[in-house]
Amino acid sequence: xxxxxxxxxxVAVSVAIAxxxxxxxxxxxxxxxxxxxIGVVTWYAGNGxxxxxxxxxxxxxxxxxxxxxxxxxxxxxxxPYFLVFVLAAIIVASFSAVRxxxxxxxxxxxxxxxxELEQREQREAEVRKLNQELTLRAAELATxxxxxxSFAYSVSHDLRAPLRHLVGYSELLKKHASNSLDDxxxxxxxxxxxxxxxxxxxIDDLLAFSRIGRAETRTTAVDLQQLVRExxxxxxxxxxxxxxxxxxxxxxxxxxxxxxxxxxxxxLLSNAVKFSGTxxxxxxxxxxxxxxxxxxxxxxxxxxxxxxxxxxxxxxxxFQRLHRADEFEGTGIGLATVQRIVHRHGGNVRAEGAVDQGxxxxxxxxxxxxxxxxxxxxx
Amino acid sequence: MSELGxxxxxxxxxxxxxxxxxxxxxxxxxxxxVLARDGKEALDYLYCREQFASRSDxxxxxxxxxxxxxxxxxxxxxxxxxxxxxxxxxxxxxLTSSHEEKDMLTSYQLGVNAYVVKPVDFxxxxxxxxxxxxxxxxxxxxxxGSKKKVL
Numbered sequence: 128x129x130x131x132x133x134x135x136x137x138v139a140v141s142v143a144i145a146x147x148x149x150x151x152x153x154x155x156x157x158x159x160x161x162x163x164x165i166g167v168v169t170w171y172a173g174n175g176x177x178x179x180x181x182x183x184x185x186x187x188x189x190x191x192x193x194x195x196x197x198x199x200x201x202x203x204x205x206x207p208y209f210l211v212f213v214l215a216a217i218i219v220a221s222f223s224a225v226r227x228x229x230x231x232x233x234x235x236x237x238x239x240x241x242x243e244l245e246q247r248e249q250r251e252a253e254v255r256k257l258n259q260e261l262t263l264r265a266a267e268l269a270t271x272x273x274x275x276x277s278f279a280y281s282v283s284h285d286l287r288a289p290l291r292h293l294v295g296y297s298e299l300l301k302k303h304a305s306n307s308l309d310d311x312x313x314x315x316x317x318x319x320x321x322x323x324x325x326x327x328x329x330i331d332d333l334l335a336f337s338r339i340g341r342a343e344t345r346t347t348a349v350d351l352q353q354l355v356r357e358x359x360x361x362x363x364x365x366x367x368x369x370x371x372x373x374x375x376x377x378x379x380x381x382x383x384x385x386x387x388x389x390x391x392x393x394x395l396l397s398n399a400v401k402f403s404g405t406x407x408x409x410x411x412x413x414x415x416x417x418x419x420x421x422x423x424x425x426x427x428x429x430x431x432x433x434x435x436x437x438x439x440x441x442x443x444x445x446f447q448r449l450h451r452a453d454e455f456e457g458t459g460i461g462l463a464t465v466q467r468i469v470h471r472h473g474g475n476v477r478a479e480g481a482v483d484q485g486x487x488x489x490x491x492x493x494x495x496x497x498x499x500x501x502x503x504x505x506x
Numbered sequence: 507m508s509e510l511g512x513x514x515x516x517x518x519x520x521x522x523x524x525x526x527x528x529x530x531x532x533x534x535x536x537x538x539x540v541l542a543r544d545g546k547e548a549l550d551y552l553y554c555r556e557q558f559a560s561r562s563d564x565x566x567x568x569x570x571x572x573x574x575x576x577x578x579x580x581x582x583x584x585x586x587x588x589x590x591x592x593x594x595x596x597x598x599x600x601l602t603s604s605h606e607e608k609d610m611l612t613s614y615q616l617g618v619n620a621y622v623v624k625p626v627d628f629x630x631x632x633x634x635x636x637x638x639x640x641x642x643x644x645x646x647x648x649x650x651g652s653k654k655k656v657l
Contacts, residue, residue, distance in 0.1 A: 279606075280604070280606055284574050284602075284603045285603075287603045287624075287626060288519060288603050290626055291522075291525075291624060291626050291628075291631065292519075292521040292522070292525070294626060294627065294628050295521075295628040295631060296521070296525075297628075298628035298629070299528070299628075323626070324626065324627060327626030327627070330626075331605070331626075338607070342607070
């Protein structure tokens with residue numbers, strides 16, 4: 128409303144100026160003065176008031192300055208003069224309108240930038256806050272890790288020493304007193320010794336297991352085919368009396384820490400050998416299938432005693448065993464170690480089996496993108 | 507205990523000392539042993555200080571060094587030995603419960619001659635210690651300035 132008022136006032140003022148200048152004998156002044164008014168209105172008040180100013184000044188021009196005066200009648204002689212005025216008024220108005228539109232766009236752009244700037248500052252503040260939290264968390268983790276390390280260290284040192292003494296002195300006692308001990312006491316003695324040794328093995332296994340979680344890993348491309356061949360010949364050498372039929376399928380090259388992956392294979396293959404010990408012959412197969420997400424799934428299957436699928440969740444737990452100690456030896460750390468190593472490599476483990484039908488263990492690893500052709504081979 | 511020993515055993519646990527001596531005795535090497543009960547005593551012996559002030563200044567043929575010791579720990583003793591011109595040639599064998607890679611790495615970086623983890627199994631322990639004693643005190647030629655085997 129105010130802007131339309133401005134148009135009316137400005138046109139009125141310029142008409143007044145033009146009329147008063149006419150009194151002082153200045154002629155033909157009304158045209159530029161009215162155009163100036165239209166220009167100013169368009170500049171400051173926008174399109175609507177500009178149209179109003181053009182209409183008003185055209186009317187005033189016609190009424191006050193074009194012969195015959197004080198009528199809205201335009202004689203044919205004055206028509207070009209009048210039309211020129213209207214044209215000039217429209218051109219001035221449209222120039223100003225264009226300028227105004229540009230200014231509006233600029234203002235909008237500036238506002239948008241302002242908002243974006245504020246949003247970005249807000250986001251940066253959030254990122255800074257998250258970073259601080261992360262630093263704090265990292266420091267906490269480092270402390271926890273250090274504590275864990277010193278815990279493992281003292282287990283390694285302080286727990287093994289008394290155990291060594293227990294076993295050592297029992298041996299000494301056995302040596303010194305074996306003549307005076309009856310059969311029962313001899314058996315007690317033997318149990319103490321065996322228990323001590325078993326605890327030693329448990330502690331060693333547990334320490335090795337905890338080291339896997341803490342040790343730095345060195346990732347390289349590992350040729351699983353070659354690694355399996357090494358492990359098979361190593362295990363085969365230890366189990367000469369057992370009849371085993373090995374079948375090694377095509378295996379990929381994967382990314383991983385070689386010694387750790389070797390440990391995975393040693394654990395899985397020696398498990399397969401152990402749990403198929405009663406089979407003539409034991410059949411053990413190693414192979415792979417391409418999984419999704421650039422991963423390969425490697426499997427180790429045997430025709431051994433297998434397991435009941437209802438206990439499958441317990442298989443990979445630390446010190447979890449599905450067989451009695453007098454059936455199969457072992458501490459129950461092997462598959463936990465396998466799972467831990469595979470998880471550290473970003474892979475997964477799973478198992479399938481049935482009682483007396485054998486078992487198959489699967490683990491997935493990121494495939495190395497090397498253009499290597501793999502062929503099946505017998506070890 | 508002779509003060510002219512050629513095997514310096516640095517060990518704070520009396521039970522480990524007894525087991526070690528039992529093991530060394532299988533090759534009749536127990537008499538060759540000098541015992542230090544902590545790192546400070548070991549350094550006192552090597553520098554002929556305090557209760558060892560009057561000993562002859564020959565070096566032992568080998569030091570069997572535990573790592574976890576009161577006062578001055580094994581790694582500090584090893585570092586001191588290796589940074590001393592007069593002592594740095596003495597063979598040092600770390601004999602420890604520690605299976606930790608960190609300890610092993612630090613020991614080798616400091617220039618240890620061998621690193622042996624005390625086995626829990628008594629027979630393995632005895633074998634390890636007596637073989638160590640046999641090798642370093644009898645078979646190996648110690649560096650000049652060490653106490654020689656008297657035949």
